[in-house]
Amino acid sequence: MTQSLYAQAELRHPDDVMRLSRMGAMFPSRLSFLRSLTRQLIADESQVSRMHWDMNSDGFGTAVYTLTLGGHSYSLFAISQALDADMRTDRVIAEAWDAAFVLYDGVPDASEIARLSQSAPLQEAGRFTCKDLCLSRANKSVRLFDQIVTALRNSTDLPMGMIQDIGYLMRTTAVYGNGKFGIADRREIEARPGLQGPFMAEMLTVWLIRTFTHDLVEHVGGGALPESVKRQLGIGNSTGLGMAPFLVSHPLLLHSWMVCRETALARVRVAVIEADAAAQLITLSRRAAQHLLEWNIPDPRHQARIVTLRAEWAALTHGLSVESLMAQGALDAVIARSEADSRDLQELTVSWMLEPFGDLVDGLTECMANPNEPVLDAAMSCAELSDILAAHCGYATGVDFTIPDASDQFWYVSEAKLEPRIGKRHSEPGADRESPLDITRKIHGLAQELPGHSGPIWQFLSQFPQHRLAVQRVQALARNPYSEIRDNLVDGDMAPIDMLRCKLSFFGASKFDPKSQLWTRITLAQGAPLASDLAAGTARDDWWLPVSAP
Amino acid sequence: MNMSSNELQMAVLKACRGIGLPVAQAQDVAAAIAISPWALKQLLSHLAQPTTSARFEFSAGVDAQNACILRDFSTCADAARLGVSPVVLRELSLCDVIEAMALYRGVSATVHAGGVLLTAEERPVPVPSRCDVDPMDWQVLGKYVALTYVPETDASRLAGAGAGLTDND
Numbered sequence: 001m002t003q004s005l006y007a008q009a010e011l012r013h014p015d016d017v018m019r020l021s022r023m024g025a026m027f028p029s030r031l032s033f034l035r036s037l038t039r040q041l042i043a044d045e046s047q048v049s050r051m052h053w054d055m056n057s058d059g060f061g062t063a064v065y066t067l068t069l070g071g072h073s074y075s076l077f078a079i080s081q082a083l084d085a086d087m088r089t090d091r092v093i094a095e096a097w098d099a100a101f102v103l104y105d106g107v108p109d110a111s112e113i114a115r116l117s118q119s120a121p122l123q124e125a126g127r128f129t130c131k132d133l134c135l136s137r138a139n140k141s142v143r144l145f146d147q148i149v150t151a152l153r154n155s156t157d158l159p160m161g162m163i164q165d166i167g168y169l170m171r172t173t174a175v176y177g178n179g180k181f182g183i184a185d186r187r188e189i190e191a192r193p194g195l196q197g198p199f200m201a202e203m204l205t206v207w208l209i210r211t212f213t214h215d216l217v218e219h220v221g222g223g224a225l226p227e228s229v230k231r232q233l234g235i236g237n238s239t240g241l242g243m244a245p246f247l248v249s250h251p252l253l254l255h256s257w258m259v260c261r262e263t264a265l266a267r268v269r270v271a272v273i274e275a276d277a278a279a280q281l282i283t284l285s286r287r288a289a290q291h292l293l294e295w296n297i298p299d300p301r302h303q304a305r306i307v308t309l310r311a312e313w314a315a316l317t318h319g320l321s322v323e324s325l326m327a328q329g330a331l332d333a334v335i336a337r338s339e340a341d342s343r344d345l346q347e348l349t350v351s352w353m354l355e356p357f358g359d360l361v362d363g364l365t366e367c368m369a370n371p372n373e374p375v376l377d378a379a380m381s382c383a384e385l386s387d388i389l390a391a392h393c394g395y396a397t398g399v400d401f402t403i404p405d406a407s408d409q410f411w412y413v414s415e416a417k418l419e420p421r422i423g424k425r426h427s428e429p430g431a432d433r434e435s436p437l438d439i440t441r442k443i444h445g446l447a448q449e450l451p452g453h454s455g456p457i458w459q460f461l462s463q464f465p466q467h468r469l470a471v472q473r474v475q476a477l478a479r480n481p482y483s484e485i486r487d488n489l490v491d492g493d494m495a496p497i498d499m500l501r502c503k504l505s506f507f508g509a510s511k512f513d514p515k516s517q518l519w520t521r522i523t524l525a526q527g528a529p530l531a532s533d534l535a536a537g538t539a540r541d542d543w544w545l546p547v548s549a550p
Numbered sequence: 551m552n553m554s555s556n557e558l559q560m561a562v563l564k565a566c567r568g569i570g571l572p573v574a575q576a577q578d579v580a581a582a583i584a585i586s587p588w589a590l591k592q593l594l595s596h597l598a599q600p601t602t603s604a605r606f607e608f609s610a611g612v613d614a615q616n617a618c619i620l621r622d623f624s625t626c627a628d629a630a631r632l633g634v635s636p637v638v639l640r641e642l643s644l645c646d647v648i649e650a651m652a653l654y655r656g657v658s659a660t661v662h663a664g665g666v667l668l669t670a671e672e673r674p675v676p677v678p679s680r681c682d683v684d685p686m687d688w689q690v691l692g693k694y695v696a697l698t699y700v701p702e703t704d705a706s707r708l709a710g711a712g713a714g715l716t717d718n719d
C-alpha cells in the first residue's frame with residue numbers, strides 16, 4: 001500500500017472497493033477530472049476568446065474558441081449543421097449530428113478552419129492531423145433548445161423546470177482522443193502543464209463545447225441568458241458499452257485512479273476538522289439533499305435507488321452540527337454509520353467527505369495519470385505466482401466456471417456497426433471472436449493450469465502461451481491491488497452500467513440517467529464556472545453535486 | 551497515409567487478435583510495430599501464415615523448434631533478457647518483424663546456425679509519434695482486424711447495444 005507523509009487510516013480493501021456493485025454507486029468528487037480542470041483553469045487565469053463566429057440566424061455555421069493553458073493555446077472548432085429528425089441518434093452508429101467539434105492545438109487559420117469544416121462533420125469517416133487533439137460531436141436536446149429559443153425571442157419566462165430536469169442544451173455522443181482517426185497521440189501532449197492529468201484534453205473539449213452551446217442558443221434566440229441559468233446548463237453525454245473496455249484494458253491507470261481516491265478518503269478519515277471545514281460539510285450535506293431531490297429519472301429501478309438514497313442521506317446527516325463534526329473521530333464515525341446502508345449512501349458519503357479538504361486531497365490528482373501497462377516478471381517462479389493467486393485472486397479462483405451462467409455473456413464488436421456489444425454465449429453466435437474482457441476467467445484458467453509446474457514462469461509460458469496476459473495481470477495485482485475489477489465480467493448477472501458509472505464519476509459526471517443496463521445519459525459540467533466567470537476572476541471550484549437553487 | 555502511432559498500434563493489436571494470437575503477445579507485436587512501423591509490410595505476411603505448434607528444449611539454454619514468431623518471440627526474449635544462453639529459434643531467418651520485436655523487447659537477434667540467436671541488448675528505442683503507412687497495407691491489416699468482428703443479427707443489435715434508434719428529445 002502507498003506510504004504517505006500524511007496521517008491516514010487504513011485504505012478500504014480492494015476486495016470491497018473493486019466490486020461492480022460499489023463501482024456502480026460512485027459519485028463525482030473533487031478528484032474528478034473536470035474538477036481538476038476547473039482548478040487548473042482558475043489557477044492559470046485562463047481566458048476564453050471567441051476568435052471566430054460565422055453563424056446564420058438558424059444557428060448553422062462555424063465558431064472557434066481559444067484559450068491559453070499552461071503556456072499553450074488551444075482552440076475549440078465547432079460546426080453546427082441542420083439535421084433531419086430521423087438522423088438524430090446518440091448511438092455510435094450515427095453518421096450525422098447537430099454539431100461537430102475538434103480541439104485544435106494552437107489557433108487555426110482560415111485554411112485550417114476550412115479543413116476542419118470539411119473533416120469534423122465526418123467524425124469517424126474523416127482523417128485528422130497531429131494538430132487535432134480531440135474529436136467530438138453532439139446532438140441537441142431539441143425540446144429544451146427550442147423552448148429557450150422561443151423564450152428568448154418572445155422575452156417570456158425561461159422554462160426553468162425543463163432546465164432543471166434536462167440540464168443541458170446538447171449531448172455529446174463521443175469524445176475521441178489519443179490518436180484515433182489520425183488525431184495526435186496523448187503522448188504528444190501529456191507533459192504539457194494543465195494537460196498532464198487523465199482525459200484533460202477531453203475535459204477541456206467538453207467544457208468548451210458547453211460554452212458553445214450557451215452562445216448558440218443565445219444567438220438563435222436573439223437574447224442573453226442570465227449567468228445563473230447558464231451555470232445550470234452543463235453538457236450532456238450519452239454513453240454506451242464503448243466506454244467500458246477502457247477500465248479493463250488499462251489496469252494500472254485504473255489502480256491509480258482508485259488508489260488516489262482511497263488514499264484521499266484514508267487521509268480525511270483521520271483529519272483534524274476545523275470549524276470552517278465542518279461548516280462546509282453541513283452546507284454540502286444540504287446541497288446533496290437538494291441535488292438528490294432534483295435528480296429524477298425515468299428508469300424505475302434506478303429511481304428507486306435514488307428514493308432510497310434520499311431517505312438514507314437524510315437519516316445519516318440528521319443532527320449533524322459543526323460541533324459534532326469537530327469531535328475527534330467524527331468523520332470516521334459517520335462513515336461507519338453509512339456502512340449500515342446502501343452502497344449508494346456509502347459512496348455519496350465518501351465524495352462528500354473529500355470536498356472540504358482540498359489541501360489533503362488535491363495533490364493526489366498529480367498521481368492519477370499512469371501511462372504504464374503491466375510488464376511480465378519472467379523470472380518469477382511458478383510457486384511465487386501461486387502465492388499471489390492465493391493472496392489476491394480469490395474473486396477469480398473461486399468462480400465455478402462449469403456453471404453456464406458464470407460465462408453466460410461475452411463482449412464483442414459488431415461487424416456491421418463496429419460498436420461494442422454484449423451477447424449471450426450459449427444462444428448467440430460470435431463467442432469465438434470474443435473481446436478479451438474476461439480477465440477473471442483468464443485468471444481462473446491460469447490458476448487451474450499452474451499447479452504441478454515449477455521453475456521460472458517464462459518456462460511455463462513457453463508451454464502455455466495463452467496464459468501470458470493472466471500472468472501479467474496477476475503479477476500486477478500484487479503491487480497494484482486496485483488494478484482489476486474484482487468481479488466476473490462475463491457472468492450472466494454482470495451489468496455494464498456499473499463500469500460506466502465508475503468511469504463517468506471520475507470524469508465528473510452527475511445526474512446519471514441509465515436507459516438500460518447497457519447505456520446511460522449523464523450531465524457534465526453542470527454548475528461549473530463559465531468562461532465569463534474566469535474572465536471576471538470570480539470562478540470557484542465549488543460545484544460538487546450542482547443544484548438549481550443553491 | 552499519415553497516422554498516429556497509437557492508431558497503428560491499436561490496429562495491429564486487433565489484427566493479431568484476429569488471427570487468434572493470445573492478447574499479451576498481440577500487445578507485444580503491436581507495441582513493436584508502433585516503434586518500427588517499417589516492419590508492417592512484413593508483418594502482414596506473418597499474419598497470413600498458419601500458427602504452428604512449437605517445441606521448446608531447455609537442457610542447454612532455450613532451443614525452440616517450429617516457433618511462431620508472433621506468439622513465441624516474447625517468451626524467448628524473456629529468457630534471453632534473464633541471461634539464459636543460448637536462446638535459439640530454429641529454422642527461422644532474420645526479418646523486419648524479428649528486428650522490430652527484438653528492438654522493442656531489448657534483445658539483439660543475429661543469424662545462428664540454422665536459426666536466430668537472441669541475446670540481451672538494451673538499445674535506445676525510438677518513440678515515433680506519427681508514421682506513414684501504405685494505404686494498401688492498411689487495407690490488408692483491416693481484413694485481419696475484421697476477423698475480430700461478429701456479424702450482427704436483428705436480435706443482437708437490439709439486445710446487445712441497448713440504445714434507442716432516435717434521440718429527438
